[in-house]
Amino acid sequence: MPWIWMLPAAGAVLLWAVSLGRVLCSTSPSCVPLNSPFLSSRRGDRMSRSVLLALAHPDDESMFFTPTILFLKSKGHNIHILCMSQGNADGLGNIRKEELYLACATLKIPAEQVKVLDHPELQDGFHEKWNHGLLAELIMAQAQLWDIDTIVTFDSHGISGHPNHSDVHHGICKLLHDNGQGCIEAWELVSLNIFRKYSGPVDIWLSSSILSSGSKQFHTLVNNSPSRSFEAMAAHKSQWVWFRRLFVLFSSYTYINVLHKI
Numbered sequence: 001m002p003w004i005w006m007l008p009a010a011g012a013v014l015l016w017a018v019s020l021g022r023v024l025c026s027t028s029p030s031c032v033p034l035n036s037p038f039l040s041s042r043r044g045d046r047m048s049r050s051v052l053l054a055l056a057h058p059d060d061e062s063m064f065f066t067p068t069i070l071f072l073k074s075k076g077h078n079i080h081i082l083c084m085s086q087g088n089a090d091g092l093g094n095i096r097k098e099e100l101y102l103a104c105a106t107l108k109i110p111a112e113q114v115k116v117l118d119h120p121e122l123q124d125g126f127h128e129k130w131n132h133g134l135l136a137e138l139i140m141a142q143a144q145l146w147d148i149d150t151i152v153t154f155d156s157h158g159i160s161g162h163p164n165h166s167d168v169h170h171g172i173c174k175l176l177h178d179n180g181q182g183c184i185e186a187w188e189l190v191s192l193n194i195f196r197k198y199s200g201p202v203d204i205w206l207s208s209s210i211l212s213s214g215s216k217q218f219h220t221l222v223n224n225s226p227s228r229s230f231e232a233m234a235a236h237k238s239q240w241v242w243f244r245r246l247f248v249l250f251s252s253y254t255y256i257n258v259l260h261k262i
Contacts, residue, residue, distance in 0.1 A: 020201045029071040032220040049077040054153040056164040057087035058100035062232035067223035067257040080113045089124040103235035135171025157191035186262040203252035229254040
């Protein structure tokens with residue numbers, strides 16, 4: 001009875017559709033739990049935050065952090081992007097740098113709030129080891145220039161296990177350790193296991209159940225307009241190959257971001 005094998009497939013499609021419906025049901029990007037105070041508290045005489053998104057390569061913002069960017073912008077926070085390299089592993093650094101500015105334009109982040117570094121000791125590559133002290137120094141200098149009070153970055157695994165991603169995380173941890181955590185608050189994007197990573201919008205149920213305890217250390221940000229992720233990633237034309245198109249379609253990072261306080 002071949003039709004029996006169609007039942008699991010039909011169930012998976014139905015679950016995907018129901019999950020996507022839940023993601024799209026909101027009129028604006030949202031946070032789980034719904035009554036979350038995430039970044040809503042007043043800091044000094046500010047009502048909004050000045051947020052630095054610290055990346056390793058151009059396209060990180062579109063592949064992984066779009067739900068975070070859209071949520072923060074919907075709440076009126078001011079977003080700055082610091083990319084620690086041009087992504088020049090394949091000799092396309094100058095092209096990828098310009099693509100990052102184009103992607104940020106689609107996400108409504110002004111060019112003057114985007115900075116791409118090309119430091120000789122911070123070059124793109126799986127076998128490149130980035131100095132954490134140097135990272136902390138460069139990130140702190142830019143944070144002071146932009147009057148940053150909140151940083152968002154990778155966790156220690158770096159989502160894909162890329163060492164450059166992990167090094168950015170450790171650089172920020174050193175920054176917090178050396179300068180104290182009173183003036184800057186930092187959040188990391190949680191790396192998910194392989195099942196959750198490629199479960200698309202279905203992961204919203206798993207994330208919601210994990211966060212049902214109401215912990216203030218974890219928050220799930222939901223992207224109610226996944227097409228914005230595709231639009232931003234498509235601006236990276238040199239990277240917009242078939243397997244990255246599939247990644248953006250099936251990756252849970254297109255639909256939700258789980259952030260954990262560092």
